[in-house]
Amino acid sequence: MIKRRLLQGLKDHLRKKEISLIIGPRQAGKTTLMSLLQDELNKQGEKTLFLNLDFEEDREFFSSQAKLLSKIRLEIGTKKGYIFIDEIQRKQDAGLFLKGIYDRSLPYKFIVSGSGSIELKERIHESLVGRKQVFELNTLSFEEFVDFKTGYRYEDRLSEFFEIEKERTFSLLEEYLNFGGYPRVVLEDELKDKRRIVDDIFRSYLERDISSFLRVEKLESYYHLIRLMASQIGNLVNYHEISGTVGISLPTLKNYLWYAEKTFVLHKITPYFTNIRKEITKSPVYYFCDLGLRNYTSGVFGQLKMPSDSGFVFQNFIINVLREKIRFSGAKIHFWRTKDGAEVDFIIDSGKRQIPIEVKYQRFKKPDISRSLISFIKRHRPRDAFVINLSMDGIHRMDKTTIHFLPFSKFIYSNHEL
Numbered sequence: 430m431i432k433r434r435l436l437q438g439l440k441d442h443l444r445k446k447e448i449s450l451i452i453g454p455r456q457a458g459k460t461t462l463m464s465l466l467q468d469e470l471n472k473q474g475e476k477t478l479f480l481n482l483d484f485e486e487d488r489e490f491f492s493s494q495a496k497l498l499s500k501i502r503l504e505i506g507t508k509k510g511y512i513f514i515d516e517i518q519r520k521q522d523a524g525l526f527l528k529g530i531y532d533r534s535l536p537y538k539f540i541v542s543g544s545g546s547i548e549l550k551e552r553i554h555e556s557l558v559g560r561k562q563v564f565e566l567n568t569l570s571f572e573e574f575v576d577f578k579t580g581y582r583y584e585d586r587l588s589e590f591f592e593i594e595k596e597r598t599f600s601l602l603e604e605y606l607n608f609g610g611y612p613r614v615v616l617e618d619e620l621k622d623k624r625r626i627v628d629d630i631f632r633s634y635l636e637r638d639i640s641s642f643l644r645v646e647k648l649e650s651y652y653h654l655i656r657l658m659a660s661q662i663g664n665l666v667n668y669h670e671i672s673g674t675v676g677i678s679l680p681t682l683k684n685y686l687w688y689a690e691k692t693f694v695l696h697k698i699t700p701y702f703t704n705i706r707k708e709i710t711k712s713p714v715y716y717f718c719d720l721g722l723r724n725y726t727s728g729v730f731g732q733l734k735m736p737s738d739s740g741f742v743f744q745n746f747i748i749n750v751l752r753e754k755i756r757f758s759g760a761k762i763h764f765w766r767t768k769d770g771a772e773v774d775f776i777i778d779s780g781k782r783q784i785p786i787e788v789k790y791q792r793f794k795k796p797d798i799s800r801s802l803i804s805f806i807k808r809h810r811p812r813d814a815f816v817i818n819l820s821m822d823g824i825h826r827m828d829k830t831t832i833h834f835l836p837f838s839k840f841i842y843s844n845h846e847l
Contacts, residue, residue, distance in 0.1 A: 431577045431612050432584075433462055435566050440466070442562055443511070443538060448531060450553070451542035453566035454693035454718060455638060456630045458612045459542040462566060463513050466540065476510040482519035491520050494529050501537060509536045517553070518543035524556025531560050544638055544692070567693065568719045569610030570753065571746070571841065575601050577615065591838035598838050599819065606742050607731050609721020620731050627725045638692050645688065650677050654685050658695060658715055659727035663741045663774075665712045665766070686715070693718045696752070701763035701776040701783070714764055716745045740790040744774055747788045747817055747837065751775060755847055771801040777847045784847060786815045793821035796834055806830045815840070 435451075439462070442449050451459050460481070467477045478501060480487045490500040501512060517523045527541065541561075543553075554563075569577070576584055578601055583590040591598045608614055608623055611630060617623045635652060639645045654675050672682040689695040696718060700711045717723035720742055724730040733739050751762055760779040766772040775786040785805045789797075798816070806814060806827055814832045821834040835843060 430465075431458070431569065431573065431615065432581065433458060433566065434570070434573060435564055436462060436465065439540070439564060440469070442564075443470075443540075445562070446538070448527060448557060448561040449538075449540045449564060450557070450561045451540070451564045451566055453544070454568065455544045455634050456611055456613060457566050457568050457693075459544075459566050460515050461612070463515060463540060463542055467511070467513055470511050476505045476508075477513065478504045478510065479513040479515070481515040483516045488519070491526070494526060498530065498535075505537070507536070509538075511538050511540065514539065514541045516543055517541050524553035527553070528556045528560060531557070567610075568721075569612060569615060571602070571605055571610075571750070574605050574610055574615060578604075588839075588842040591842075595820075595838075602746075602837065603733075606720055606739060606746060607724060607733050609719040609724070611719060611721055614721055623721075624725070624730055627721055627730060631722060631725060634692070634694070639688065643688050643692075645685065647677065647681075650675050650681075651685055651688075654682070655689065655694065656726045658686075658689070659717065659723045662716050662723060663714060663744050665714060667712065694722065696748075698748070698762050698764055698775070701765045701778060716748050718749070720745060720749075743790040743837075744788045747786075747840075748775060750837075750841055751777070751786070751847070758847065760847060765801075765805055767804070771804040773801055773805050776805075779847075783809055783811050784813055784815065785809075785811060786817060789816060789818045792819045793834065796821070796823065796825045796832075798825065798827070798832060802832075803827070806832075 439449055439451070451462065453459055463479070467479055470477050480490060482488050482491060490497050501510070505512075517527075520526055523543075527539065531539070572587055575587060575590070575598075579590065611627065613626045613630070614623050617626060635648060639651055640648050645651050654671070654677075657671060657674060668679055668682060672679045675682065677685070686695065686697070690697060694717065695715045697713045697715050699713045702711070721730065723742070723745065724733065729738065733742060748762065755762070755777065758779065760777050763776040763778055764772070764774060765776050765785065773785045774788045777784040777786065785802060787799060787802050802814060802816070805811075810828070811830055814830055816832060816834045817837055817840050818834060820836050822836055822839060823834045825832045825834065
């Protein structure tokens with residue numbers, strides 16, 4: 430069993446009346462997490478009911494609110510109980526359906542999950558304002574991956590493990606960069622089995638979330654689009670060029686990319702400008718939410734060899750770490766590029782301050798500051814800047830800016846304010 434760090438937050442939220450809403454990509458482990466939570470409640474003598482809208486026999490209880498409540502009373506009674514509902518996105522107008530039940534102030538606590546979809550992320554959010562707390566479960570983080578791979582011997586002491594076991598940490602990084610964090614993929618040992626499972630995950634995603642639920646008619650075009658995006662992570666997106674290559678209109682392309690974001694396949698970052706209009710209109714950059722899915726769709730799953738390809742995947746890895754670090758801070762992630770070719774991978778913008786971050790898939794022996802980072806520092810004079818790399822740990826000062834060279838393992842646990 431792979432331990433998920435989100436479990437404790439869900440346990441703490443069981444005391445609250447609000448609906449606990451778990452969202453995330455397909456096959457990230459939402460059902461497993463809910464089952465673990467149910468098992469713990471059952472051991473405590475609590476009454477629980479688990480319903481899954483993927484099962485036809487359960488689906489009939491969602492034809493009306495009255496029918497669902499009748500089922501709950503039959504199984505639990507009229508006193509306190511915990512109701513687990515999996516794959517809620519299968520229910521049409523799910524937000525209004527849950528809102529009607531919640532507003533009756535019944536003695537039941539609802540724990541609800543569903544894969545990232547337009548229905549789940551948009552309409553449910555709108556209908557349940559003030560009635561739910563959202564918990565986002567993504568594929569395994571690097572820390573969760575390392576904990577599992579080391580048999581939880583260093584649980585709560587991973588920073589020490591990273592510091593002492595440097596080569597083993599790098600070996601685990603390479604494995605993670607190759608295969609990503611889907612739990613079913615991580616649990617397999619053989620490459621052929623890992624490949625078979627990630628293929629099943631991607632096909633299931635296309636057929637169930639995209640083809641049927643989002644009603645994307647040109648499924649083949651969507652598939653080719655995802656493959657194309659996998660080949661250019663970290664690069665500027667030319668919408669006109671991509672629409673011509675894939676063979677779809679510009680509006681359709683933008684819709685498809687929006688679908689990919691809402692279903693936890695891609696995430697977009699925009700360029701850093703002090704003028705918000707420029708930020709919105711200029712070309713963005715896309716990254717994948719899971720590295721294994723990116724490698725599978727680009728044909729290099731488990732076979733990252735070229736330093737240049739590993740470099741872009743490492744960059745993708747770091748932005749996923751960054752997104753988790755700033756999740757509740759209100760800060761935004763951008764990139765910076767100028768007409769004369771200067772570029773900085775990421776800019777963390779909190780409104781009051783900007784922090785440039787460069788990512789280098791290299792083992793530095795001495796500080797190496799790129800011309801682009803120097804250019805940004807001279808132009809914007811940030812208090813801090815970071816160069817995330819494979820090995821170097823140190824500080825370099827340039828005017829009033831402190832440039833932190835941090836190995837990726839230390840950056841994960843860095844307490845620097847972002």
